[in-house]
Amino acid sequence: MGAGTEPDGSSRSDEEWERFLRESVAGAADAPKEPSARARAVAKRLRAEPGRGLEGWRSYTPARPKRRTGWYVVGLLASLVLLVVALAPGRIVDLFAGADSPPLAAETARPTQVPPTEAAQRPTMDEPFRGSPAASWASGAAGITVPKAGAVGWMSAAEVERALARSRDFLVASGLDRGVLQGERPEKAIALINPHQKDVQDLLKTAFRTPSEKNDPLLLFSRFQPSRTHLVGDVVKTRGRLTYREGERGALQVTADVTFVYPVTRADAGGDDEIVRTIVRRELVLSWDDPDKVITEPGTFSIVSYKYDMTNGGCGAPTGYFTPPFGTDRRADEAGTEIDPYDRSTPVGRGESSGDECGRATRS
Template sequence: MGAGTEPDGSSRSDEEWERFLRESVAGVADAPKEPSARARDVAKRLAAEPGPAPDGWRAYTPARPKRRTGWYVAGLLASPALLAVAIAPGRIVDLFTGTDSAPSAAETGRPDQAPPAGPAQRPTMDRPFRGSPAASWADGAAGITVPKAGAVGWMSAAEVEQALARSRDFLVASNLDRGVLRGERPEKAIALVNPHQKDVQDLLGTAFRTPDEKNDPLLLFSRFQPSRTRLVGDVVKTRGRLTYREGERGALQVTADVTFVYPVARADTGGGDDARDGEIVRTIVRRELVLSWDDPAKVSTEPGTFSVVSYKYDMTNGGCGALTGYFTPPFGTDHRADGAGTEVDPYDRSTPIGRGEPSKDGCRRATRS
């Protein structure tokens, strides 16, 4: 066979042989071990030629990406971000400043400290809890933790579970019901109170007609005067829990400790997405109630009702003037009248609740709202 002839009788051109021998010189893995005399002559000639080594026959070098590709992808990602900034700049700023916290876990016991302070930011009509620890709290009834029920005294576990649910219903009906918050009589809440408990029934009979220090509806119910104050948005933030134990004469005694945060504005301010459209004040009320679900065989009561053992509340940004039966949040220059008195962190739930009435040296003044 002559040079350049394959075993099957086909022949290769000189160009193909030169390419094959270039690969041999470059050290291709499958180059022949014993090239022919002609191949060795051509190899010597190619080796003597200047210039870079030839590319391998079966080698593959991926194309290097063009530099502008990265900018193109970045541009695609930046475009929706710029659009979002244009639509809601306040929310984007909050995202990068860490204002929006993850939802707080349910409270199952007394915390050992107050929640940390975040960046000082003014609330807006669209985001009335902005800059407040309550921003991460649950909405409405979801923020009131109800424990797992077990048998207590005269009640089975199923009856305790029902009583706990009705205890929470009372808190909702007295502090979250929209009609009650607008000053309506809290009929649903009152229906859960033992009608044979004379002292509480006397309070309820007087408080809504002629409120005074002893018979003040705010002792049990949250109310705002609609001609003066309006709630901002549809959400009231809450945080707290129910606990229970066996009380006197085998009764189920339920203790509620819950904080309610109400964002409010003047009744005559319009809606809007910015605080300048109307000042927002957060009225913060913490309540502690002890309720007794009595054995009807031992205490005069009605099925599905409880007796009120005690009630206490702390309130800030709710007014310090004459008793009216409503919370009166301070707006504008009214802040100066409420600026004196004992300082209190209304979000600190690490210690038991104090007295319900204002301190003797003036109103209780919130260190933050």
């Protein structure tokens, strides 16, 4: 076949002319194709619709299917909760009524109302404060609030700060020291008391040998007889505060108002895990005297007054120890005046001249 002739007079080779005829019959891959009638109609409609001119007529974004997995999980969890409530309702009560109660803020002033009543729950060896307002109290010395120090009377602010710290040390040594709680003589606490204060020194000389209503170590110290009573765990719950002002002859007068909660069980309980909470609220007024005006020793205070309220600590003749009632003994202690041992909104009622009436706890 002869070569083709281009418009400009040039000629094609036989091979190019043959390839041209072959592609014309088969259709070149990049040769433009005329749109179908349907495509022309769709394109015309899209151009006529505002806001759709830039979108390809085959463009389509499928709607995402709604995920239902979350609802399946919620339903499964709800079913599990209902099953747990049915099988162990007591454990659910624990979660919302005591075991994980958030700690209370420190007490900085006398409360205006009593703590709310907790759900009735029996204490256990693992949770001895269960079902008690004390469950949310601080432990040990952390529950005794010490105010910011300022200069008072003969003392500078730094000296007042040291005196407040030692006042709290006395509360720790007399009411929290493990040895003292187990019946040992409170030597550290006694060392902080002015050795020249005759009336208190007379009390200390006789109280531990021959306790009596007038000279009872429980007036100042918390003690249990280890042959009869064991403390449960290593924690004593406390709540209270120190306050101070200027006293007589320019002395620093510190008042301590603190409640101690001691969980105890019978020493020979064996498999019996009956737990009683002995609750003691103490009020002590201490005088840090000016050594130029009062005979005293450095680092010691004189005791102005002391009084306490006690429940579940035993009644009868003084023994020098708290004697918590267990079992049938508890009924014998239920004839006294009712006391809410967690009510810190009223002054301490019991003192050295308050008689031998035994208070009965409305809750423990």
